[in-house]
Amino acid sequence: MQEQLIQQAKAAKAAAxxxxxxxxxxxxxxxxxxxxxxxxxASQIISENEKDxxxxxxxxxxxxxxxxxxxxxxxxESMASGLRQVASLKDPIGEGNKVWIGADGIQxxxxxxxxxxxxxxxxxxxxxTVDAAALCLKAGNAVMLKGGxxxxxxxxxxxxxxxxxxxxxxxxxxxxxxxxxxDREAVKVMMKLNGLIDVLIPRGGAGLIKAVVxxxxxxxxxxxxxNCHVYLDASAEPVMAEKIVINGKTHRPGVCNxxxxxxxxxxxxxxxxxxxxxxxxxxGVELRGCEKTRALVNNILPAKESDWETEYxxxxxxVKVVNSVEEAIEHIRxxxxxxxxxxxxxxxxxxxxxxxEVDAAAVYVNAxxxxxxxxxxxxxxxxxxxxxxxxxxxxxxLEALTSIKYMIQGNGQIRN
Numbered sequence: 517m518q519e520q521l522i523q524q525a526k527a528a529k530a531a532a533x534x535x536x537x538x539x540x541x542x543x544x545x546x547x548x549x550x551x552x553x554x555x556x557x558a559s560q561i562i563s564e565n566e567k568d569x570x571x572x573x574x575x576x577x578x579x580x581x582x583x584x585x586x587x588x589x590x591x592x593e594s595m596a597s598g599l600r601q602v603a604s605l606k607d608p609i610g611e612g613n614k615v616w617i618g619a620d621g622i623q624x625x626x627x628x629x630x631x632x633x634x635x636x637x638x639x640x641x642x643x644x645t646v647d648a649a650a651l652c653l654k655a656g657n658a659v660m661l662k663g664g665x666x667x668x669x670x671x672x673x674x675x676x677x678x679x680x681x682x683x684x685x686x687x688x689x690x691x692x693x694x695x696x697x698x699d700r701e702a703v704k705v706m707m708k709l710n711g712l713i714d715v716l717i718p719r720g721g722a723g724l725i726k727a728v729v730x731x732x733x734x735x736x737x738x739x740x741x742x743n744c745h746v747y748l749d750a751s752a753e754p755v756m757a758e759k760i761v762i763n764g765k766t767h768r769p770g771v772c773n774x775x776x777x778x779x780x781x782x783x784x785x786x787x788x789x790x791x792x793x794x795x796x797x798x799x800g801v802e803l804r805g806c807e808k809t810r811a812l813v814n815n816i817l818p819a820k821e822s823d824w825e826t827e828y829x830x831x832x833x834x835v836k837v838v839n840s841v842e843e844a845i846e847h848i849r850x851x852x853x854x855x856x857x858x859x860x861x862x863x864x865x866x867x868x869x870x871x872x873e874v875d876a877a878a879v880y881v882n883a884x885x886x887x888x889x890x891x892x893x894x895x896x897x898x899x900x901x902x903x904x905x906x907x908x909x910x911x912x913x914l915e916a917l918t919s920i921k922y923m924i925q926g927n928g929q930i931r932n
Contacts, residue, residue, distance in 0.1 A: 517697055521705045525660060525712035527690035528633045532658035534688040536630045540607040543654055546685035551599035553681035554646070554674070558592045561677070564669040565642065572640075572666055580770030580830045585640045585667055595646040601896035602650040608914045609656045623925040628918040630656030632714035635706050636899070637728060639720035640666035645674045647890070647897035648717075649692050653682065655917040658691045660713060662706060664720070665698035672696055707732035717912075719900040722827065737912070740877070740903030742772030742855040743827045744885040747779040747844040747870070749861035754788045756882060757860045758795055763884040764858070766799045770829045772901060773856050773888040777824060777834045779844045785812055785837045793835070801831045808837035824851045841866045845873050852876060854903045856885040877903055877910035 554561070565587040572582050614626045634657050636648045645661055652659035663671035675694035683689050695702050706713060707728060715735050718728040722741045729736050746764055748757045764775030780789050785808070793803055793813040803809075803816040804823045810816055816835070823834040824847070838844045841859075848857055858880035859870040867881040878888040888911060890898025895913030902908045908916035 517699060517702060518705050520697075521695065521702060522709070522712070524690075524693045524695065525633065525706075525709050528658040528660050528693045529712050531688040531690040532630065532632045535653070535658055535691055536609070536632075536656045538656065538687070542686045543607070543656075544603040546682045546687045547599045547603035547650060547654060549681045549685040550646075550650070550678040551596040551603075553677050554592055554596045554599070557673075557677050558589055561592055561670065561673055562587055562589070564673040565667075567669040568667050575666075577640075577666065578770070578830055580768075581640055581666075583768065584770045585642070585670070587642055587670060591643065595643050598643075598647060598891060598897040599650050601891075602654050602914070605654065605896050605914060607654065608918050613920070618924075620929040620931070621926075622929055625923040625925075627921050627923060628915070629921045631917055631919050633658045633660060633712060634899075634917060635660045635662070635709075635713040635716040635734065637662045637703055637706065637716060637718045637720070637724065639664035639724060641719075642667045642670040642674055644719060644899075645671050645694070646678065648899050649675075649678055649682075650897050651895075651899050651912075651914055651917055653687065653691060655914050657917055658688075658693070660693040660695070660706070662695045662702055668696070668698055703728070704731070707734055710734055717900050737900070737902055737908055737916075738904045739900035739912075740772065740855045741827050741853045742774065742901075743776050743825060743851060743853045744773060744856045744858075745777045745779055745844075745848050745852060746775050746858045746860065746885065747838075747841070747848075748781060748784050748788075748792075749841060749859055749863055749866050750781040750783040751862040751866070752781075752784055752860040753862060754784075754791070757784070757788065758792050760858065760860055760882070760884050761792055762795055762799065764886055765796065765801055765833050766831065767884070767886050769831050771886075772827070772829075773885050774829070775833070775858075775885050776826065776828055777836070777847075777851070779847060780809075780835065780837050781841075781844075782808070782837050782839055785809070789813060789835075789837070796833060799831070801833050803833055803835055805835040806837060809835045812837070827853070841869060845870065848874055848876075855901065856880065856888040858883065858885050877901065
């Protein structure tokens with residue numbers, strides 16, 4: 517297996533050298549061909565996906581994880597639409613970002629360049645296969661994909677379809693490498709392929725991300741666990757607050773931008789928390805509350821310390837009543853994962869304070885945390901949501917998959 521992965525990485529490296537020189541039209545043509553290929557082979561993809569779904573049900577995967585895994589015509593069309601949207605975006609490669617005159621009259625131009633070979637390690641989300649390939653290719657990179665065993669049939673057929681159509685449309689052979697092995701040792705091999713893989717991006721649960729960050733000798737962009745909060749301020753408009761909380765928790769509970777903890781100002785809680793709790797429970801949400809919450813809402817479980825730091829990825833929500841916006845911010849500082857945080861308020865100064873003082877990749881006022889997404893931000897797709905601060909942060913689109921190079925023009929200058 518190790519030798520096979522090394523050969524795949526070498527093929528990706530060779531392809532990356534050619535990818536960096538491709539014209540925009542060639543890349544866009546390939547992306548559009550990949551989109552058409554997905555929709556043309558939708559029934560075949562769904563058939564392979566059902567094998568993964570059946571295995572997942574047999575293994576006892578949660579409904580939320582099965583939802584992340586499931587593909588249908590609409591979701592395949594959404595993946596194809598993402599490819600087309602990426603094709604429509606401006607090519608980030610080759611154009612000068614800045615031009616200036618340096619010492620002794622040398623002209624310096626900073627341009628964006630591809631990273632090279634991007635390694636993706638991800639879990640039960642087949643759409644990542646398409647999104648990662650789309651963004652990497654448009655940014656002039658080759659990509660090496662290692663999906664989770666839960667989606668092996670889905671990922672294998674998708675990777676086969678898009679890689680074949682990409683090459684037929686003019687991209688170099690080997691630009692999309694998919695690792696068919698489900699052995700966890702494959703991840704360990706990828707983490708040590710310095711010189712072949714230029715950067716690794718793990719996308720999945722906390723255990724996967726932690727293992728890659730701590731053990732990889734290849735540089736890593738850390739995507740984030742999403743322990744996301746919504747804080748309902750004293751002045752929150754009740755109907756808006758309920759809609760935002762319901763959407764954040766129940767729209768797709770198994771994704772990283774779903775709301776996991778609800779913080780409620782005591783004045784708002786006394787009047788409106790009961791109604792919001794009833795609406796959540798009607799949607800099948802299990803609530804776990806602090807003592808003040810349980811005094812206001814009947815029949816909910818007591819929250820443990822671990823509940824404040826848990827990314828449930830399920831229809832479970834921790835609820836805490838707080839005395840002030842400052843207490844809410846402090847709670848988020850202690851338990852948040854710097855992913856996505858939201859305040860619902862009609863108080864302008866509290867809104868600005870929350871956005872200024874909360875340290876997260878995305879900080880919302882009067883909107884659901886579910887918007888932290890490359891599609892929703894207009895990036896066409898995303899390769900992940902970075903919660904670190906170096907190089908990239910938040911939903912990572914095309915620019916996050918580029919580096920820079922300085923082009924210097926002189927007329928005989930030498931340094932004294």
